Amino acid sequence: MKASNLLIPTLKETPNEAVIPSHILLLRAGFMRKLVAGVYTYLPLGLKTLQNIENVIRKEMNKKGAQEILCSALQPKELWQESGRWEKYGPELMRLKDRHNREFCLGPTHEEIFTDLVRNEVKSKKQLPLNLYQIQTKYRDEMRPRFGLMRGREFLMKDSYSFDIDEKGLDKSYQDMYEAYSNIFDNLSLKYQVVEADTGAIGGNASHQFMALSETGESTIIYCNCGYAADQEKANSLSRSFEEGEKQLEIVETPQQKTIEDVSSYLKVPQSKIAKSLIYYSFALKEYIMVVLLGDREVNLIKLINHLDIAEHEIALASEQQIKELGLFNGFVGPKDLKIRVILDEEIIHSNNLVMGANIENKHFINANYQRDFEGEVVDIKLVEANHICSKCGQPLKQEKGIEVGQIFKLGKKYSKSMNCNYLDDDGLHPMVMGCYGIGVSRSLASIVEQHYDSNGISWPQQIAPYQVVIIPTIYEGLNKEYADKLYNKLNKEYHIETILDDRDSKPGFKFKDWELIGIPYQIIVGRGIGDGILEYKIREGLKKEEVRTDDILKRLMEDIRSAKEKPEKRRKKVLLGE
Ligand code: ATP
Ligand code: MG
Numbered sequence: 001m002k003a004s005n006l007l008i009p010t011l012k013e014t015p016n017e018a019v020i021p022s023h024i025l026l027l028r029a030g031f032m033r034k035l036v037a038g039v040y041t042y043l044p045l046g047l048k049t050l051q052n053i054e055n056v057i058r059k060e061m062n063k064k065g066a067q068e069i070l071c072s073a074l075q076p077k078e079l080w081q082e083s084g085r086w087e088k089y090g091p092e093l094m095r096l097k098d099r100h101n102r103e104f105c106l107g108p109t110h111e112e113i114f115t116d117l118v119r120n121e122v123k124s125k126k127q128l129p130l131n132l133y134q135i136q137t138k139y140r141d142e143m144r145p146r147f148g149l150m151r152g153r154e155f156l157m158k159d160s161y162s163f164d165i166d167e168k169g170l171d172k173s174y175q176d177m178y179e180a181y182s183n184i185f186d187n188l189s190l191k192y193q194v195v196e197a198d199t200g201a202i203g204g205n206a207s208h209q210f211m212a213l214s215e216t217g218e219s220t221i222i223y224c225n226c227g228y229a230a231d232q233e234k235a236n237s238l239s240r241s242f243e244e245g246e247k248q249l250e251i252v253e254t255p256q257q258k259t260i261e262d263v264s265s266y267l268k269v270p271q272s273k274i275a276k277s278l279i280y281y282s283f284a285l286k287e288y289i290m291v292v293l294l295g296d297r298e299v300n301l302i303k304l305i306n307h308l309d310i311a312e313h314e315i316a317l318a319s320e321q322q323i324k325e326l327g328l329f330n331g332f333v334g335p336k337d338l339k340i341r342v343i344l345d346e347e348i349i350h351s352n353n354l355v356m357g358a359n360i361e362n363k364h365f366i367n368a369n370y371q372r373d374f375e376g377e378v379v380d381i382k383l384v385e386a387n388h389i390c391s392k393c394g395q396p397l398k399q400e401k402g403i404e405v406g407q408i409f410k411l412g413k414k415y416s417k418s419m420n421c422n423y424l425d426d427d428g429l430h431p432m433v434m435g436c437y438g439i440g441v442s443r444s445l446a447s448i449v450e451q452h453y454d455s456n457g458i459s460w461p462q463q464i465a466p467y468q469v470v471i472i473p474t475i476y477e478g479l480n481k482e483y484a485d486k487l488y489n490k491l492n493k494e495y496h497i498e499t500i501l502d503d504r505d506s507k508p509g510f511k512f513k514d515w516e517l518i519g520i521p522y523q524i525i526v527g528r529g530i531g532d533g534i535l536e537y538k539i540r541e542g543l544k545k546e547e548v549r550t551d552d553i554l555k556r557l558m559e560d561i562r563s564a565k566e567k568p569e570k571r572r573k574k575v576l577l578g579e
Contacts, residue, residue, distance in 0.1 A: 001467070001498075001499075001500050001501075002500070002501050002503045003470075003500055003501065003502040003503055003504050004503050004504050006044055006045075006500070007030070007043055007044050008029075008030040008043070008044070008045060008514070008518065009030045009033075009043070010028060010029055010030045010514050010517055010518070011027060011028045011030070012028075013028075014028065015027050015028075017034065018148060019147070020147050020148070020150070020216040020450070021216070021449065021450055021453050022147075022148060022149070022150070022216075022445075022446035022447070022449035022450045022453075023147055023148030023149070023150070023446070025449055025453055025457060025458050025517070026046065026148060026149065026445075026446065026449060026458075027148070028457070028517060029045070029457060029458055029517045029518045029519065030043055030045060030518070031043055031045050031046030031049065032046045032148075032149070037145050037153065038142060038145025038146075038151065038152045038153030038154065039152065039153055039154045040148070040149065040152065040154075040442075044466075045466045045518065046445075046466075048466035048467075049445060049460070049464060049465070049466045050156065050441065050442065050445055052463065052464050052465070052466070053188060053441055053444055053445055053448075053464060054135050054156075054158075054441060056184055056187045056188055056463065056464075057135065057158050057184050057439060057441065058135070060180040060181075060183045060184045060187070061133050061158070061160065061180060063180065063183075064131070064176045064177070064179070064180045065131060065176075066131040066132065066133045066160055066180075067130075067131070067132055067133070068132075068133055068134060068135070069117075069132050069133070069134050070134050070135075070136060071107075071110055071113050071114075071117075071134055071136060072107075072113075073106050073107050073136065073137055073138070073139060074104050074106065074107075075104060075105050075106070075107045075110075075112065075113055076102070076103075076104055077095075077102075077103035077104060077105065079112040079113065079116055079419075080093075080105065080112055082112070082418060082419050083111065083112050083115075083415055083418050083419055084418060085112070086105075088311050089108070089311070090311050090312070090313040090314070091141060091143075091313060092108060092140045092141050092142065092143075093105045093108060093140075093141070094106040094108075094139045094140070094141050094153075105139075106139035107136075107138060107139065108138055108139060108140040109138065109157075109159060109436075109438070110134070110136075110159055110161070111161065111411070111415050111434075111436055112415070112419070114132060114161040114436075115161070115415045115416060115419045115421045115434070116419065116421075117132075118130065118132075118161075118163050118421055118432070119416075119419060119420060119421035119422070122163065122423065122432075123423065123424055124423060124424055125165055125423050125424065125425050127423075128163055128164055128165050128169070128423055128432065129162060129163060129164045129165070129169050129172075129173055130162070130163045131160055131161070131162040131163075131173060131176075131177075132160060132161055133158060133159065133160030133161075133437075134158070134159060134160075135156065135157070135158045135441060136156070136157065136159070137154055137155070137156055137157075138154070138155055138156070138157045138159075139153065139154055140153060140155075141153055147216070147218075147446070148446055149442040149443055149445055149446040150216075150218070150403065150443055150446050150447075151218070151443075152442065155440060155441075155442045155443065156440075156441040156442040157438055157439065157440055157441060158438065158439040158441055159436065159437070159438045159439075160177070160436070160437045160438075161434060161435070161436050161437075162174075162177070162434060162435040162436075162437070163416075163421070163432045163433075163434055164432065164433045164434075164435075165423060165425075165430070165432070165433065166433055167412075167433055169433060170410055170412070170433045170434070170435050173435050174206075174408060174410055174435050177408050177435065177437045178194075178208065178408060181210055181406050181408065181437070181439070182194070182210075184406075184439065185210055185212070185405065185406070187463060188444060188448060188461070188463075188464060189448065189451070189452065189461035189463070189464065190212045190405065190444070190447060190448060190451060191212065191213050191451055192210050192211055192212045192213060192402075192405065193210075193211050193213060193221055193223070193229055193400075193402065194208050194209070194210055194211075194229070195208065195209050195211055195221055195223075195229045195230050195231050195234075195402075196208060196229065196230040196231065196234050196235075197209040197230070197231045197233070197234050197407060198231060198233045198234040198302050198306070199409055200233075200302070205410055205412055206409070206410040207407060207408065207409045207410065208407070208408050209231050209404050209406065209407045210404070210405050210406035210407070210439075211231070211402030211403060211404055211405070212402060212403040212405045212444075212447040212450070212451065213400065213401075213402055213451075214401060214402065214403050214447065214450040214451060215401050216401070216403070216450055217401040217402040217403040217404075218401075218403070218404075219231060219232070219401070219402045219403065219404050220232035220399055220400070220401060220402070221399065221400045221401070221402045222235035222237075222384050222385075222386075222388075222397050222398075222399050223397065223398055223399070223400065224390040224392065224393060224395055224396075224397050224398065225393075225395060226390060226392050226393035226395060227392075228390055228392045228393070228397075230384075231404075232300075232383065232384060232385075232399070233300065233302040233303075234302075235384035235397075236380060236384060236391050237382075237384045237388035237389055237390065237391055237397060238388070238389040238390065238391045238394065239346045239347045239350050240272065240294070240347050240350065240351070240389075241347075241350035241351065242273070242350070242351045242352060242353075244352055244353055246352055246353065246367070246369050246372065247353050247366075247367040248367060249365055249366075249367050249368055249369070249372075249373055250365065250366050250367060251358050251360075251363055251364070251365055251366075252267070252363065252364055252365075252366055253362060253363060254266055254267065254332070254362060254363060254364045255362045256362065257331070257362075257364075258330065258331025258332070259331070260274055260276055260295040260296075263295075263355060263364060264295065267355060267364070267366070269355055269366075270295075270296075271294075271295035271296040272294050272295060272296050272351075273294075273295070273351070273353070273354060273355060274294070274295035274354065274355040274356070275292050275293070275294065275295070275334060275335070275348060275354045275355065275356035275357075275368065276292065276293055276294065276295045276297070277290055277291070277292045277333045277334050277335060277356060277357055278290065278291045278292075278299060278317060279317070279318040279322075279323055279326070279328070279333060279340070280304075280315050280316065280317055280318060281315070281316060281317075281318045281322060282308060282310055282314055282315045283314050283315070283316075284310040284311070284314035284315075285308065285310060285314075287340070287341060288318060288322075288326060288340040288341070289308070289315075289340065289341045289342075289343060290333070290335055290338060290340055290341070290342045290343065290376075291304060291343045291345070291381060292334075292335050292342065292343070292344050292345065292348055292356075292376065293344075293345035293347065293348060293381060293382050294345070294347050294348065294351065294382075297345065297347065297382040297383065298382065298383040298385075299381060299382070299383060300381060300382060300383040300384070301315075303379070303380060303381050303382075304343070304381055307343065307377075307379050307381070326340070328359055329357075329359070329360070329361040329362075331357070332357040332358060332359065332360060332361055332362065332363060332364065333357040333359060334356035334357035334358060334359055334364075334365065334368070334374070335356070335374040335375075335376055336356070336358070336359065336365065336368065336373050336374045337359070337374075338359065338374075341376075341377075342374070342375070342376030342377065343376055343377050343379050343381060344370070344375075344376040344377065344378050344379070345378075345379065345380065345381045345382050346378055346379070346380050346381075346382075347382065348370060348378075349370040349371075349378055351370075352367075352369045352370070353366070353367040353368070353369065354367075354368045354369070355368070356368045356374075384397065385397075385399060386398050386399040403443065403446075403447045403450065404440070404443075405439065405440055405443055405444050405447050406437075406438060406439040406440065407437075407438050408435065408436075408437045408438075409435060409436050409437070410435050411434040411435055411436055412433060412434065413431040413432075413433060413434070414434070415434055416431035416432045416433070416434055417431045421434075448460070448461065448464055452519075452541075453519075454543075456513075456516040456517065456543065457516050457517030457518065457519055458517070458518065458519030459519050459521075459540045459541045459542075460519045460520070460521060460540070461521075462521045462561065462564045462565070463564075463565070465519065465520060465521050466498075466518075466520075467498045467499060467500045467520050468497050468498050468499065468520070468521060468522060468561065469491060469497055469498070469499040469500070469520065469521075469522045469523070469524065469557065470499070470500045470501075470502060470515050470520040470522075470523050470524070471484050471487055471488050471491075471499060471500070471501050471502065471524045471526060472502045472508070472511050472512065472515060472523060472524065472525045472526065473501075473502065473503075473525075473526040473527075474508040474511075474525065474526065474527040474528070475508075476502075476503050476504070476505065479530050479531060480526045480527070480530055483526055483530055483550070484501060484503075484526045485501070487524065487526075487553070488501040490554070491554075491557075495554070495558065497557075497561065500520065502514075502515070508525075508527070512525075515540075516540065516543070519540055520540060521539065521540050521541065521564075522537075522538075522539060522540070522557055522560065522561070523537075523538040523539075523540065524536070524537055524538075524553060524557075525537075525538065529547065530550075533549050533550045533551065534547050534548075534549060534550070535547070535548050535549070535550060535553055536548075537553065537556065537557075539560070
């Protein structure tokens with residue numbers, strides 16, 4: 001491709017809307033443009049890069065025997081009602097009506113559609129196992145679309161669904177996808193960690209996420225040197241326990257001491273000896289719920305909604321007004337003699353002689369003890385953070401930021417039962433056992449940039465780069481033009497290396513800056529030395545420059561390309577950092 005024919009609208013300045021490197025660089029290097037919040041147009045370089053990622057994914061999926069299909073983004077309400085998700089999915093689901101008032105959504109995921117397809121088309125045990133996938137556009141009305149392709153309202157996903165006759169079959173399908181995903185992220189040159197994950201709105205009973213390591217990630221990975229690694233939403237840690245003889249319950253004055261910090265310094269007790277009592281209201285359950293945990297812990301909302309079996313948008317902290325209406329006093333609430341549902345974090349029952357709100361204004365209890373003074377449903381509800389203790393090995397846990405680029409789920413019979421997706425056996429009909437597997441294709445594109453850039457721009461790994469080589473004549477005239485044209489034709493036509501020729505009538509400095517920003521892996525500069533048969537050869541990663549003779553350039557280039565191909569980076573880390 002000749003640069004003069006390519007739409008590459010690079011920008012000098014950082015657009016205001018962008019804060020993280022991938023967002024800034026993909027806009028500046030002319031890979032994409034924003035249409036509206038969370039919705040992007042891919043320009044020629046962006047689309048080509050995205051297609052390279054798709055092809056890495058296709059290759060590994062096909063190797064495992066998965067078959068590609070393509071579904072519509074438009075999905076009828078009826079299928080979502082069958083699975084019970086029309087209500088539960090909440091405001092993230094983009095809903096719309098046709099001219100006959102029939103309701104639809106734009107698919108955020110496709111469990112219902114694939115289950116419906118398979119129940120109609122597959123009847124016999126002999127047709128299983130089956131793994132179908134697609135690479136298709138998804139829609140989610142995210143509360144905060146941001147960071148460019150990281151959290152879009154429209155984004156590209158590879159989603160696949162496996163159908164087996166039994167759990168053993170599912171284990172095999174799941175393992176296959178685990179391996180395929182590991183190969184995919186290795187081949188995308190991503191440094192990543194596989195973590196145990198919560199199953200979220202999709203459901204099911206086991207799940208892993210693939211997290212690309214990055215400071216800009218919105219996910220938190222909790223991990224330990226012993227090999228334990230989990231998404232913070234899922235992570236567990238050892239409960240703290242205080243062993244101390246039970247003391248007499250007393251009520252004490254705590255005037256205006258409403259926060260944990262206030263009470264801690266006023267009564268001179270550590271925060272870990274205070275019970276933090278929070279009141280929530282669930283719109284779905286139409287009830288108030290108190291959650292009690294140690295004063296220096298936070299609530300893991302995902303654990304809470306899982307326990308209550310509701311969606312995230314169906315619960316919120318009660319307002320001061322609501323607390324008043326319950327006859328309680330904000331800052332002085334506690335679980336003793338309370339008429340509402342109480343959930344106690346596991347740590348609360350391993351601690352004794354706690355300070356807690358007395359449900360009287362300006363008063364707290366001291367020496368409150370589980371069962372003697374208060375009760376509730378005991379659940380693991382705390383958010384695990386660095387320095388909590390690993391429940392596998394007893395060492396302190398660590399935490400790290402990550403970008404969720406993929407997630408795999410063992411769904412079991414959740415959808416096949418609710419939607420009657422059965423196979424026929426000698427002894428009748430049985431629900432199929434399902435798995436589902438997603439990769440954020442557009443999010444992977446941004447994640448690769450997050451891990452492959454420097455102060456000059458993007459540095460694409462060879463197998464993902466939109467073009468492998470760019471030839472940059474400092475002036476596109478005379479001998480320079482003649483040589484550049486010849487090399488360009490040779491590389492494209494004889495060597496089948498995707499090459500750009502920068503035939504633009506611009507200053508050399510401008511061209512160099514542009515290609516450093518865009519990040520083409522190999523750059524050949526045809527400059528003043530051409531009369532003496534000398535070229536400048538630049539490798540984008542690390543911006544290593546050297547002079548290479550025209551006689552040697554093809555050999556050198558092909559060697560570099562081959563060796564990068566033969567040694568795909570094995571970047572997967574079993575245990576994070578410290579390695
Ligand atoms: P998140 O927790 O980041 O919102 P999710 O767990 O809801 O993601 P899944 O339902 O597991 O996402 O979707 C499969 C994959 O699609 C994710 O692993 C992620 O890579 C990608 N993805 C999900 N939501 C978005 C989004 N809004 N924009 C871009 N990619 C997304
Ligand atoms: Mg997920």
